[in-house]
Amino acid sequence: MRHRTLLPVLILGVLAAAGAPNFAAAQSWSTRSLSRRSLGEDLLEVNVKFASGALRLRAGSPTSLYRAELRYDADHFEPTAAYDAGSGTLRLGVEGDSDRDGWEMSQESGQYLDVELSPLVPLSLHVEFGMAVGMIDLGGLSLSRAEIASGASETVVAFSEPNRIRCERLEVAVGAAELIVRELGNARCESIEIAGGAGKMTVDLTGEWDAGLDTQIELTVGVATLTLRVPENLGVAVELTRLFAGFESSGFTKRGDRYFSSNYDTAETKVALAITAALGDVDVVWLEPDR
Numbered sequence: 001m002r003h004r005t006l007l008p009v010l011i012l013g014v015l016a017a018a019g020a021p022n023f024a025a026a027q028s029w030s031t032r033s034l035s036r037r038s039l040g041e042d043l044l045e046v047n048v049k050f051a052s053g054a055l056r057l058r059a060g061s062p063t064s065l066y067r068a069e070l071r072y073d074a075d076h077f078e079p080t081a082a083y084d085a086g087s088g089t090l091r092l093g094v095e096g097d098s099d100r101d102g103w104e105m106s107q108e109s110g111q112y113l114d115v116e117l118s119p120l121v122p123l124s125l126h127v128e129f130g131m132a133v134g135m136i137d138l139g140g141l142s143l144s145r146a147e148i149a150s151g152a153s154e155t156v157v158a159f160s161e162p163n164r165i166r167c168e169r170l171e172v173a174v175g176a177a178e179l180i181v182r183e184l185g186n187a188r189c190e191s192i193e194i195a196g197g198a199g200k201m202t203v204d205l206t207g208e209w210d211a212g213l214d215t216q217i218e219l220t221v222g223v224a225t226l227t228l229r230v231p232e233n234l235g236v237a238v239e240l241t242r243l244f245a246g247f248e249s250s251g252f253t254k255r256g257d258r259y260f261s262s263n264y265d266t267a268e269t270k271v272a273l274a275i276t277a278a279l280g281d282v283d284v285v286w287l288e289p290d291r
Contacts, residue, residue, distance in 0.1 A: 028073065028074045028075045029071060029072070029073060029074070029110065030071070030072055030074045030079070031069070031070065031071045031072075032069070032070045032072075032079055032081060033067075033068070033069045033070075034066075034067075034068050034081050034083075035064060035066065035067040035068070036064070036065045036066055036083060037063060037064060037065060038062070038063055038064060038065040038118050038120065038121060039065070041065060041088055041118075041121050042088070042121075042122065043088045043121065043122050043123075043124065043144075044065065044066070044088055044090060044117065044118065044121045044122070044123050044124070045087070045088055045089045045090070045123075045124045045126075046066070046089075046090045046092070046115075046117065046123065046124070046125050046126070047089070047090070047091045047092070047126045048091075048092050048093050048113070048115065048125075048126070048127040048128065048129070049080065049091075049092075049093040049094075049095060049128050049129070050093040050094060050113050050127075050128070050129040050130075050132060051077060051093075051094055051095060051096055051129070051130050051131070051132075052094075052111060052129075052130055052131040052132055053071075053072075053094075053110070053111030053112050053113070053132055053133075054111070054112040054113075054132065054133045054135075055112070055113050055115075055127075055129050055132050055133070055134045055135070055136070056112070056113070056114045056115065056134075056135045056136075057115040057116075057117070057127070057135075057136045057137070057138075058115075058116060058117075058135075058136075058137040058139075059116065059117060059118075059119040059137070059138075059139065059140040059141050059161075060116025060117055060118065060119070061116070061118075062118065062119055062120050064116065064118060065117075065118050065121060066083075066090055066115070066116065066117050066118065067115070067116040068081070068092055068113065068114065068115045068116070069112075069113075069114045070092070070093075070094065070112070070113050070114075071110065071111060071112050071113075072094045072111050073110075073111055076096050077094040077095065077096035077111070078094065078095055078096055079093075079094055080092060080093045080094065080095060092113065092115060093113060093129075094111070094113070117141060118142075119140045119141055119142065119164065120142060120164070121142060122142045122144050122165060123141055123142055123143050123144060124144055124145045124146075125138075125143065125145070125146040125147070125148075126146075126147045127146075127147070127148045127149070128148075128149050128150070129149075129150045129151070129153065130150065130151040130152070130153070131151060131152055131153065132150065132153045133153065133154045133155075134148075134150055134153055134154070134155040134156065134157075135156050135158075136148060136155070136156065136157050136158070137156075137158040137159075137160050138157065138158070138159055138163070138187070139158060139159045139160030139161035139162070139163075139183070139186060140160070140161040140162075140163075140164065141163065141164065142163070142164040142165045143163050143164075143165070143167050143170075143187075144165060144167055144168055145167065145168050145169050145170075146167070146169075146170050146171070147171045148171065148172045148173070149171075149172075149173045149174075150173075150174045150175065151174075151175045151176070152175055152176040152177055153174060153175075153176075153177050154177050154178050155172075155174050155177075155178070155179050155180070156179075156180045156181075156182065157172055157179075157180070157181045157182070158180075158181075158182040158183060159182065159183045159184065159185075159186035159187050159207060160182070160183065160186070161186060162186040162188060162207070162208050163186060163187055163188040163189075165188070166188050166189075166190070166210070166213065167187055167188050167189035167190070168189070168190055168191070169189060169190065169191045169192075169193075170187055170189040170191070170192045170193070171192075171193045171194075172193070172194045172195070173193075173194075173195040173196075174195070174196050174197065174199075174201075175197045175198070176197055176198045176199055177198075177199045178199050178200045178201070178202075179194075179196045179199070179200070179201045179202070180201075180202045180204075181194060181202065181203045181204060182204045182206075183204055183206050183207035184203060184204060184205050184206075184207060184217075185205060185206055185207025185208055185209040185234075186207035186208055187207070188210050188213065189215065190213060190214070190215060190216070191215075191216050192215065192216070192217045192218070193217075193218045193220075194217070194218070194219050194220070195219070195220035195221075195222075196220070196221055196222065196224045196226070197222040197223065197224065198222055198223040198224050199224050199225075200224060200225055200227075201221060201224050201225065201226045201227070202226075202227045202229065203219060203226065203227070203228055203229070204229040205228065205229060205230050205231065205234060205236075205271065206229065206231050206287065209234065209269040209271070211268055211269050214272075215271055215272070216272055216274070217271060217272065217273050217274070218273075218274045218275075218276075219273060219274070219275045219276070220275075220276045220277075221245065221275070221276070221277040221278065221280060221282070222278050222279070222280075223278065223279045223280060224279075224280045225280045225281050225283070226275070226277065226280065226281070226282045226283070227283045227284075227285060228273075228282070228283070228284045228285065229285045229287055230261070230284060230285070230286055230287065231286075231287050231288070231289050232263070232286050232287065232288060232289060233263070233267065233268075233269075233289040234261070234267060234269055234270075234271060235260075235261055235263055235264040235265075235266075235267025235268075235269060235270035235271065236252075236260070236261040236264065236270070236271055236273060237258055237259070237260050237261075237264060237270065237271070237272045237273065238252065238258060238259040238260075238273045238274075238275060239257065239258050239272070239273070239274045239275070240258075240259065240275050240277070240282070241274075241275070241276045241277070242275075242276070242277045242278070242282075243277070243278045243279070244278065244279050245277035245278060245279060245280055245281060245282060246280075246281040246282065247259075247277075247281070247282045248281070248282065248283045248284045249284075250284070251284060251286055252284075
């Protein structure tokens with residue numbers, strides 16, 4: 001993904017989601033559980049595709065490669081649960097037509113997917129979900145790469161603990177509603193790209209930044225408000241491209257075409273942000289270092 005092409009795609013996705021119908025009818029529920037013990041695997045590639053409901057993903061037991069519980073509406077969706085030991089690939093989720101007559105497109109539908117992954121096995125993660133509530137805590141995992149995409153949803157992507165290994169790339173994109181990214185400093189990723197179409201977007205830059213890692217962060221905002229939560233001891237450089245968006249520049253000094261935090265030259269850890277914003281505001285909240 002590149003932020004210059006992603007913005008119009010996000011706006012179109014928001015317009016499509018706004019016209020989605022709401023149906024209500026009786027459902028036929030089924031539940032599946034699966035798990036596998038860890039046998040010293042070198043890599044786990046996880047692909048999650050979840051149409052609607054509540055999605056939760058987090059680190060699990062070191063002795064377990066994965067554990068998952070899935071509750072789904074069997075009248076409208078087909079479950080996906082398959083592991084290929086040869087390729088180290090795990091596929092989980094439900095697929096179906098959530099616009100079909102009789103399906104209640106609601107966060108309270110009762111459909112859910114709960115996933116726990118080994119904290120010790122290097123992990124490549126791809127998550128895609130639609131009308132859902134997503135709570136994805138990647139803290140404590142051995143995350144090498146992650147791509148997370150959602151439609152009209154409430155999404156939290158958290159790093160409650162530092163990543164156990166360095167991460168090549170993190171991509172997060174949502175169409176509508178609210179996106180919260182917490183403790184991004186714990187991600188330990190070389191490249192981070194976060195995009196929101198409409199609604200509210202919060203990016204929290206707290207955490208244990210790897211001083212030896214030159215992290216590049218791209219933020220793309222459509223018809224949304226972006227709030228940056230920045231610890232005062234973090235050096236921040238902002239390159240801003242905007243149409244009708246406002247920017248809270250308090251605490252920054254402009255040099256050329258970039259904004260630099262007042263402590264940038266002396267800060268031990270520095271982060272570069274490239275922000276592309278169409279409508280809405282970009283607000284900055286400065287935090288004490290221990291918060």
